[in-house]
Amino acid sequence: MSLKIRLARGGSKKRPYYHVVVADARSPRDGRFIATVGSWNPMLAKDNEQRVVLDAEAIKAWVAKGAQPTDRVLRFMAEAGIAERDARSNPTKAQPGKKAVERAKEKAAKAAEAAEAAAAE
Template sequence: MSLKIRLARGGSKKRPYYQIVVADARSPRDGRFLDKVGSWNPMLGKDNEKRVELDAEAIKAWVAKGAQPTDRVLRFMAEAGLAERATRSNPDKAKPGKKAQERAAERAQKAADAAAAASEAAAE
C-alpha cells in the first residue's frame, strides 16, 4: 500500500480550505484517509501563522513509514524545516520559440536596412 501525504479539499464554493492528510494513493482526493497531519487555509494572508499548520511529529512518523508527500505538501514541509526540497530550474522556459526568434531576426534586419538607408540619404 503506497501512502501519500496530500491535500484534501474542504470548505464551501470559492472559499477553499484544505486538510493535509495521509491517505492511500488509490483513494479519492476527498475520500478516506488514515490520519490528519495539518491544514492549509489559502484565504488567510501569507504572513498569518495559521495559514499552514503542520503536526511535525506525526509527519516525521509517517515519512519514516514510507509516506511520500506531494509537491505542494513538500513545499510546506520545506518552509517548516521538516524536509529538503530540490529547487526546480528551467532556464530555457522563458526563451521564445524558433519561429519567434526568426521573426525577431527578420525585424532586426529590416531595422538595420532602414537605418543604413537613412544614413546614406543623410550623407548625400
C-alpha cells in the first residue's frame, strides 16, 4: 500500500479549509484517510501562525514508514524545517518583464526630478 501525505478539503463553499492527512494513494481526495497530521487555512493572513499547523513528530514517523508528501505538503514541511525541498528549474519566473522594468525606471526618474525641483525651491 503506497501512502501519501496530502491535503483533504473541508470547509464550506468559497471558504476552503484543508486537513493534512496520511491516506492510501488510491483513495479519493476527501475520502478515507489513516491519520490527520496537520491543517492549512488559506483564508488566514500569510504571517498568521495558525495558517499552517503541522505535527512534526507524526509527519516524521509517517515518512519513516514510507509515506510520500505531495508537492504542496512538501512546501509546508520545508517552511517548517521538517524536510528539504529541491529548488525549481525556473529562477527567472518572478522577475518583472521588460516593459515593467522600463516603467519602473521612468517612475524613478520622475521621482528624482520632482525631488530635485523641491530641493531647488
